[in-house]
Amino acid sequence: MAAAVERRELEIELAEAGVRVSALLVEPADARWLLVLGHGAGAGMEHPFLAAMAARLAARRVATLRYQFPYMQAGRRRPDRRPRLLATVRAAVALGREAAGALPLFAGGKSMGGRMTSHAAADEALGGVRGLVFLGFPLHPAGAPGRDRADPLRRVDLPMLFLQGDRDKLADLELLRPELDDLGPRATLHVVAGGDHSFHVLKRSGRDDDEVLDELADATARWMGDVAPHPEEAARGSFG
Secondary structure (H helix, E strand, O other): OOOOEEEEEEEEEOOOOOOEEEEEEEEEOOOOEEEEEEOOOOOOOOOHHHHHHHHHHHHOOEEEEEEOOHHHHOOOOOOOOHHHHHHHHHHHHHHHHHHHOOOOEEEEEEOHHHHHHHHHHHHOOOOOEEEEEEEOOOOOOOOOOOOHHHHHHHHOOOOEEEEEEOOOOOOOHHHHHHHHHHHHHHEEEEEEOOOOOOOOOOHHHOOOHHHHHHHHHHHHHHHHHHHOOOHHHHHHOOOO
16 A cells, blocks of 8 residues: 655745745655755746656655745746855755655755756755755756756765756757766766656657656666665665
């Protein structure tokens, strides 16, 4: 029988006077890890992709804390300036640390949310965070291949999981792979065959988006089990 899952609506207060954003904790009763998830630039924490990922991760004993960036909370389309985005990441991680209790804590996000998490971790250690998870790291703008956005990754002293589609127009794998090779054992790359930046796959692939979501959740839970194994799994020497 699947474990019960609790959903709690929370609020994050930033250091700026009067700035508050919403957060949502999805926590299975048998949770073994907690992942703080930032959303992408064009969609908030309730986007169907993030909601579906949270549900699938919960089924794999991963609790999630999703949160809004201030511009999205206010209904604006233009992202906040980087200092405010990074302050939001740090505040969300602090709330995640409180919610996690004894659970190993991870952080990351979809596209921009993951990228801003990488900047925050590069600038100053995110206390308690055991690793970073990137759901489609945006290495460069669409149509403008480059590697500059990888620079902060070199200053992140944490294990990092990169979940990337091989049709992602914001991350040419021929450019991303050498960057991750330079990071050595800190970086793990999981490529979703046929996936674009939103992890959609073409019908001719023979797979559907639900199968891809399961693949992403499986890869994430396995990696977390390797980085921070539960005592029971550690005693067995494997992740079940």
